[in-house]
Amino acid sequence: MNTWKMMHIHLDIGKSVVSAVPPCYKEFGGRSFTSHVIADLVPPDCNPIGEENILVISTGLLAGSGASSSYRVSIGCKSPLTGGIKESNTGGRTGFALAMLGIRGVIISNIAPEWQIAIINKEGVELEPAGDLVGLNAFDTVEKLHARFGKKAAILTIGTAGEKLLTAACIGATDNDGIPARHAARGGPGAVMGSKRLKAIVIDAQDAKAPKPFDRDRTRAAVKTFATALLDHPTTNTALPLYGTAVMVDGINKVGGLPTRNYSQGQFESADRINGQALYDLIKERGGKTTHACMPGCVIRCSNVIPDKNGEELNRALEYETIALLGSNCGIDDLDTINRLNRMCDDLGIDTIETGAAIGVAMEAGLIPFGDGEKAIGLLEEIKNFSDVGQILGNGAYITGKVLGVKRIPVVKRQSMAAYDPRAIKGTGTTYATSPMGADHTAGNVLPGAKLPDGTVVEPSQAKDQIAISRYTQLMATIFDMLGLCWFTKPPIFEDISLVSDILSAQYEESWDEVKLMTLAKRTIATEIAFNKKAGFSEKDDDLPKFFRTEALPPKGYIYDVDQQALATLHQEKA
């Protein structure tokens, strides 16, 4: 395991240190790495856009094993959006490139005197002035960097949203073809990168090879077993490759949990205009790609390539959450409009979920009407132009609601909810309330049909068992985030976790099993909660905005009725 490296970039003095991963971090990867490093190095009460915050990037423990879908990379910091700890992970090529270089973690501290870019390669890391990249958005930045470093170089970059410290700013990551369509989206990591005056990180893994697994043959065999399991499962072999995550529009709409018009309805009358089938038809008609892998070696290939009306590629990876937040949640039912909004967000480097939620709140305030796609595009232009209204929206749904005097603001810990109304999908609602990450579906998304480990199916609209299923799913999500594993590999793994622990046991010297993974996941969440407590959060922050408890959600009439006391102690109980 000591072949994996860690690099510490000190932006203030322009120096870097490369070292072996220290023993105390050796079992950490992805989110467990970033969260422990932040807990160890960042004063919880620091200003998230000040010198004391750090940005940590980490490959997962499965990276380099060859396991499918395992090159997600975690990016951690103290969040300028929530004020708490944050881990946000992204697909694309970054994790692969870092793994090839044997890098477990990159720690970026302090603030550069002038805008910089960092170039990481076999020689180590170099900083150089960002020059004319400053002021560019993501697509232009990446184009210029690719011209210099080649298309194979993986790039993490911020757009102008991150430069301007907007707290909805994300970090864009190039996909396997070099397009910055993947994002560490939530919680404002782009603003932290911007505050450090770091415009981009280029990871050039040319001629590099990942550290050798402890037992190469056994690793190969276990990786193959895992790939076979993915290819044998109907969700991972058909639904996701065919429709991408847009497949969920219908399912979530059916159970009455599709956020519509700022969370005032749970079904959208035009859902069939924005669902998986509609997107599939549009892509097919225009000659795009309905299936596409964002990272090397992924057998699921849930991404897509979407042309505009003229058949030109406009977007990649139009995800369910983007469709829901920028679509139904804004009353917008036109895929081309949603597609344009998504592209604008990706280019600016701003989270589509937070931005969609902010626009929904602004629509509720009457700033523009619900359903007006052209005016929504106008609001994105305002963010781009950094106008006053753009600055409001670019700081997310909470700030937008506070400035515009809106009562119904769908956030927890100041971060907007994702595309699952917590009244209809109470397990995800319970995750929103209790995750140290704020309202983040990726922290433990409990979809209809979810089962407890004992096989009990949990009914999404009922309060019963939601604490247990959310806790279990949050721990599982933490394991996935530790491993760098895409959540979409979940179906076979939830049936048999040894599919991945066997790879780890072969890849590293120590033996891994479910108990060890669960123990590390619990330790990671406990570390995050302890950080948040020191940063000022209390048990009272572990709840949904009250209107979800009092305002019945049409048409099914659900309210969120999971006991608040149970929420406050969710992570204190044994899983």
Next chain:
Amino acid sequence: MNTWKMMHIHLDIGKSVVSAVPPCYKEFGGRSFTSHVIADLVPPDCNPIGEENILVISTGLLAGSGASSSYRVSIGCKSPLTGGIKESNTGGRTGFALAMLGIRGVIISNIAPEWQIAIINKEGVELEPAGDLVGLNAFDTVEKLHARFGKKAAILTIGTAGEKLLTAACIGATDNDGIPARHAARGGPGAVMGSKRLKAIVIDAQDAKAPKPFDRDRTRAAVKTFATALLDHPTTNTALPLYGTAVMVDGINKVGGLPTRNYSQGQFESADRINGQALYDLIKERGGKTTHACMPGCVIRCSNVIPDKNGEELNRALEYETIALLGSNCGIDDLDTINRLNRMCDDLGIDTIETGAAIGVAMEAGLIPFGDGEKAIGLLEEIKNFSDVGQILGNGAYITGKVLGVKRIPVVKRQSMAAYDPRAIKGTGTTYATSPMGADHTAGNVLPGAKLPDGTVVEPSQAKDQIAISRYTQLMATIFDMLGLCWFTKPPIFEDISLVSDILSAQYEESWDEVKLMTLAKRTIATEIAFNKKAGFSEKDDDLPKFFRTEALPPKGYIYDVDQQALATLHQEKA
């Protein structure tokens, strides 16, 4: 005591109930009344601009006794600015009018279907449509209401800032001459009144007389003793009547605690252009009034009447805090500009402290330059026009800083500090950190020269004894707020509190003394803290922004170094 009444206005159904003050509230007045009623009736987790919040108005216990400076009126609610409990009190004629009608408290609940005004008189209370008052600012509103109800009617009103739910909105109160120059300023009570669609409250006390004291002769004698003590003390008989609160500019500047350019300096190079003498000279030169009583029967008369350049009355009561926040804190050294800014704030119905702090933060962000008075006036115009930037600023310093990406935001519990830099004046800094009201000097302002009850003089720039002096001063401030007593009567009362407890013992049937007053003050603060805890605050919220602990304040180089653990337990210890 049961001659005092309470009225409950239910705006949703347009009905009111008048009753005797119930026994459990009979020892409460002012802040102790409003805070206990809020703790009893308002769900701590409610939306401050929703149906569940209430607005409570209460006269102090000394009201009606004839004691000098005792007609301040407390206004309480859950604050839309801080999210915690709030009491904000104001001088002017309101307390007098309510006391003449025998009213201890007015509870205003729910939301009116259409904009209303409330008229309170000897008959009770009536609601009627606000009609063409909606959309008017404070001076026009008051003029129209006076035309109808006469100059003697006391009026509480919001301007357009409150109508638009801006969280820096205050409630304006007419002074003894009918000018809306007095304010329940802090924490956004104007937004709560606006959210209830209540434009104004007219209190017509014609031919009414306050409830008879229990022992009229003894009350008269005690009131006279108190007035004599005020007239014998050099602070209350000379400094305040001569210069008003502007007298403090020099003193606070001298100790290096005058907020200058968004709290980046503690002395302002042009302090002598905005100090008490400069204001006195300007008023004298233009034929204004350097001394003026805001309420009936005040012997201190610290208010003033300030003409503009043409000799026309522009302002009343230009206070030290306004001069510091809209002046030195913005780098503005021109009294006429500060005067115009003050008038615009008063008319819009927006807190001068919060607004000055927000402009200071916006200047730090580079929105306009420090010192540019005309551009600062332009920003007030933006608030008036409810433009995007106006909405940002009108929601206070915290939101402004968050939207504009500013690191140094001088707030506690999201409320801006007042005109005392906490590094140089650590007792007030300790009050900012620990008061359940957020950063509010009125919750316990510890000025240079402050003494502990045992006579120890506390050095403002040293950490020593700040916990003790802040706790003591917060309890004393709570007593003043319970009694409806202006803080400026403090000098003789801090030497001998029986000056006021003797009045209470004569005015009411029960006997009052220092122990009873202190017990009620402690109970009030404990009730407020319990409310805040349920609303989501934790001990971590009892601290100053970190930069006050790390950034030395020029020119004297002070940092705020009172131990955070001691802050967190300040109100748990025995006073």
